[in-house]
Amino acid sequence: MKLTTKKIVVAAVLAAISILLGVTRLGYIPVPNVAGNATIMGVPVYIGAVLEGWPVGVILGFIFGLSSFLGATVPMFKDPLVSILPRLLIGITPYLAYIAVRKKNEIMAYGLAGLVGSLSNTVFVVGAIILRGYYTFHQMLTVIPQAIAEAILSVILTVAVCAAWNRVQLGSGKSKISSVSD
Amino acid sequence: MTEDFELLRYITIGQYLPGHSIAHRLDPAVKLFSAIILILTIAFLSNYLANALAFAIVLGLVALSGVPIGYSLSGLRPALWFIIALLLLELLFSPVKGTVLWHYAVLHVSTYSLRLTVTSLLRLIDFILLISVFTLTTRTNDVTRAMERISSPLQYLKVPTRELALIMTIALRFVPTFALEMERIMKAQASRGGGLTQAPKWNIVAQARARLPLIIPLFLIALRRAEDLVIAMESRGYVPNQERTAYRQYHLVLRDWVALGIAVVLCVGLIVV
Amino acid sequence: MDNIIAVDHVTFSYVEGTPVLRDVSLSVSRGAYVALLGANGSGKSTLARHFNGILLPATGTVTVDGIDTRDDAKKMEIKRRVGMVFQHPDNQIVATTVEDDVAFGLENFNMPPDAIAERVALALEQTGLWPYRTRPPHLLSGGQKQRLAIAGALAMDQPVVVLDEATSMLDASGRREVLRLVRQLNNQGTTIIAVTHHMDEVLEADDVIVLHDGSVVMSGSPRAVFQQNQRLRELNLDVPLISQVAGLLHEKVPGVPAEATDVEEVVMAVLESTRPAPHREHSSSDHESPREAPCIVVRELAHEYLRGTPLAHQGLKRADFIIHEGEAVAIVGATGSGKSTVMQHLNGIYRPQAGTVVAVEVDLGQPNANIPKVRREVGMLFQNPEDQLFEQLVGDDVAYGPMQLKLQLKEVRQRVRYGLEMVGLDFEAFMDRPIYALSGGEKRRVALAGVLALKPKVLVLDEPTAGLDPATAQDLFRRLHRLKAEGVAVVFVTHNLEEVLDLADRVVMMQDAETQGTYAVDELIKEPDIIARHGFEVPSILRLQQQLRKHGYAVSGRTPEAVVDSLLNSMDILPARETSGDLR
């Protein structure tokens, strides 16, 4: 895979955001369940994949995994097979989703990339947790509400950022105050 | 948590503790390689004896490096109750295998679940200490160079290891910068009567909504900076996928080879036990 | 013909059909110092990026040392010859320590490690960064970061260095620091091309090139260019205050050269062709106007950043001052003197750790202080506010504050209209515009509109004009005058004492994280030495007045127009022919 200077730099700044969201905990939204938090730290990965292609997605997935491994304070995420390995894939799935739909509708493609990225993150990581024997499938069912929350947030963020960056008009293109008259 | 608008407080990456211990003097790539093989080995250990031995080895390393244990583990404190809850969940609800030691209604403690709980706790502590020993005795730029050096054989598989190392360097370079940027956005919102601190803690929707106007602009600012940075790098003659020399030079000396040997022997030993 | 750079009939466009450079031809001789001037969007950066082959001309040629920039095989040769330093110091630093960053370019050129080490050491030595070589860049000041960028170019030993607004994000002392370094480089033989909005930088140059709408419209020595006062204004460019005075004076006193660029020259000319008139007492506005009630009181305020961490730092040691209703107060001080730290206390972003702040009758030290009231009534514009617009559309961003007040949508709309109109943006035309489609100056106005939409009683502005071009900055100040006339108290931080003269009633001087004193601006006009005593450079029009007063002219004023008026009032013009005879 050939990396251009632009891909390198975009990957780097998105990785920086991912790390920042992690260390400041702004990327976590407290949810009462096994995982403890809904996380939006995967979003830079999905955005990187959409804007610069799957290689950047894989790199960002790796860095996301690494920072989640290094920063983990719970046993299951202090396991590289849970925190790093599955994350290598979550840069590829959103890219595939994006190019599949891009021709039809750009905005929808961003949204789908966010959705697929977030769901594959959940499925791969939960899969690894179960395979590694930390918890059972039934115990892991408690993450469903959180997975939904993460998916919604990922879609909103991926769409908002990619559309603003690529200057694709979102919605009516009118501000809220346009709906009333003086 | 963000009441005082001081995000830099949370940026502890690259917290190098200056010193002269053997761990400080070892070649960073040797340290990193040893840490990685130890971590991978420990990740697969499942019996009590091997885990106990691994724990002893890790404590030995901590002692050699002079890294304060309390400081290294302080990151666990805020998550303490949560960790206990998770461990209890593991202990009491895991599938019943081996002999049952204790049970009450649906709660079962078996030899299997007990071992699982103890090993995962030990593993957590092992890893935190190992990572601390490495990061607290190695400067940030040595860390990224070490990653580049030990991954360099992957170049033959067409993995762009130098570019990856550069990505890591630039990312670490920008984390504090973005923290300050985010701080400014938070202040700007607060001063217009909004912001994160207004959202009730456990109201997930409100928490999420309050973060969007913070995080979306952060992404856009970062991407805008990326555009500038590309021009600046190319102006300084950067061309990706091309040979570059390195300012920092490393040469392995005897003690590095010895350390490497010991690390390999320990890992093999742990797996055999 | 020792031209190191030659641009020959170059055209360029980013988007088909909208040329950004139109038939530009120019040449830069080896060792010259060239200033590139022009309004926002005139194509300066685009042209600068042609000098080292980042952009290639659509038609025409650019040659560096005889090498065509389009020659793909010689790309590296071009980069070796031309270094670039950009506006945002933060966006050009790649590595995690100072020394590694200086080495970055040399590594790209495949230089052997020993040679790199040698060059790095030398460049750090020359830029005064040697003591900071292991620092991470985020712990450097703006001026230091910009010197680091220059050190990178220096290490590569490039014969040409292009600076694209390299000083515009810096304060006065940071700028002086960088300019001194650039001057020194030039003296050592490096060719300098500097894009700038700052007139004092232009005066450093040997040659000035003025771009307008993608074409070269003026070029020549700074003196020759500034003489065309009127023409420059038409191009939306500023003229140094002293040249403005000279221009105005020249109309009435032909003996004063219209192209004068320094104070001494004007004083000499005035002395030669006029003599002070006997004192005509005219009503002075000296008497103190009755003081309004105080609206912000700061007493013994101190603030420590990152308390309890190894990075703890006393950002503010002691601040004491009062802001009265309806007055304009400037806060000045060197970089790092705690100005922004104080400002952020005025609307409760930071709560006092020690000392007291009472703003709009709320004591911010009380745990149960009514913070929402303070945030509503004290509007705050931070440094570089255009980076803090967080909505996608102008209307939504300006509405953010009023929305937090839970007003009816209709009411919100009226507030947005008010805000936008106050900053001179058409409500209907702008409310649905995406933020990214705005120019830098427009973004800053939108940011201000967002604050004004809250209808604050006090307006707190942290360096509101930094990085704006002169025309936009003047426009902003006209609006501030209007707000002040409507009774809004304005507190602003600035590094530019000319802005203090323009708007402020009083000025608070800060130094070493303490307030050193508060002065009425009228007092400073009479006694500019106070300014010098606090370590600031005295603005040229004050120096002019001071020197003329020594010679008996009763002159005083804040703006070039006022100064010239009072000067004309206080002198007798000698008939042109008599002048020389009189002096014998």
Ligand SMILES: Nc1ncnc2c1ncn2[C@@H]1O[C@H](COP(=O)(O)OP(=O)(O)OP(=O)(O)O)[C@@H](O)[C@H]1O
């Ligand atoms: N990457 C780009 N794509 C499209 N248009 C661009 C791009 N960069 C600049 N422009 C346009 O080209 C024109 C000239 O821009 P340039 O940046 O050269 O101006 P400038 O003189 O440097 O202005 P400033 O003082 O604001 O820095 C502007 O109208 C700008 O909008």
Ligand SMILES: Nc1ncnc2c1ncn2[C@@H]1O[C@H](COP(=O)(O)OP(=O)(O)OP(=O)(O)O)[C@@H](O)[C@H]1O
């Ligand atoms: N968020 C922060 N965290 C840590 N230290 C800070 C922070 N903000 C400012 N400081 C430090 O506090 C001191 C005062 O900073 P402040 O920003 O108030 O200065 P200033 O007078 O506004 O400077 P400038 O002219 O550069 O804007 C400086 O030494 C600065 O490095």
Ligand SMILES: [Mg+2]
């Ligand atoms: Mg420009």
Ligand SMILES: [Mg+2]
């Ligand atoms: Mg400041």
